[in-house]
Amino acid sequence: MKIGKKFVVKLSLAFIILGITFSFLGFASSGFDTDNYKTNQNNWYRVVRFD
């Protein structure tokens, strides 16, 4: 099956929009406060951290 270029563009745009939405939701549920991310933030699996 050949994946069209347009499809990949749409897919990646969908990922970007979805990603922005989820990040916003996550950040909103933290109360827009970076201090709420401090717990265990140096664990190996953590991608989001604020130093």
Place this chain on the structure above:
Amino acid sequence: MSRSRIEFIKELSNQLSYIMKPNEVKELVDYYDEMILDLMEDGLSEEAVSRVDSPEKIKESIKGTPLEINLPISKKFSPYIIALLILGFPLWGSLALALVLVILSIYIVIWCVPFTTGAIGFAGVVGGIVSTVLSPLALMDGLHIGITQFGLGLLLFGIGLLATLFTMSTSRKFITFSQNMTNHLKNQLLFKRGVNR
């Protein structure tokens, strides 16, 4: 219908100018002109032109034979020029080096774009996947942290995918562009050499 000598010569130089260098065309045209004049002198005043091959046929026969390559080695340099070249090395050497570096930098600049997008693409895709896969673990630290990490992962993956696609679709253009540029440079260098002999 018989062509006149002048018409023949015009036609021949016209036909050959597309496939040969100007000095080679001149040599060949001179050769046929001399032939026609000698034929005329031999008593074939009217038919002289029709006795030799037609310009189209001559062109076809030339196409088959390989063009000679005039190697610059056969050129004879006078000792003065050699002395001048050696003495002038600090000048032309640095100029030549500058030219080479300019050309090199053009290549680097050209390849900078696909390299950068490629790197972003790779980092984005890998980072996005890692981030998304690990988000359940981050979820244990807090719901908001997990969601944020998941969202960022998706975002990174999307950006990475887009950058990879861009790199893949443009790199072919970049390749052809640099190939064209290389050919152009090569042709210019070789052509100059051919004319200078």
Place this chain on the structure above:
Amino acid sequence: MDTQLKKGLIEYYILANLNYGDSYGYEIVKTVSSHLPITESTLYPILKRLETQGKVITYSKEHNGRLRKYYQIQQNGLESIRDFLESWEKVEAIHNYIKRSVEDE
């Protein structure tokens, strides 16, 4: 005679022709064509090749108010003729071999 064989001989015929004396395009065509098939168009690449190989040189001479290109044989060309003549023994051997194949039948 076989056309391939003739083609191979033309070059030496031209060199020999020039060894009799300097000549120009039209004269060469006339002389050569009495024995071997040649046209103006086939002569040109041969002369050009001989010139680049240094077997002949060219010079221009005035004739009836125009310039004519003359060809002159060089040492290189003379050697080429000698090589050709020396290789004749081999040609004869081959000739004999071919001849015997028919006779033995």
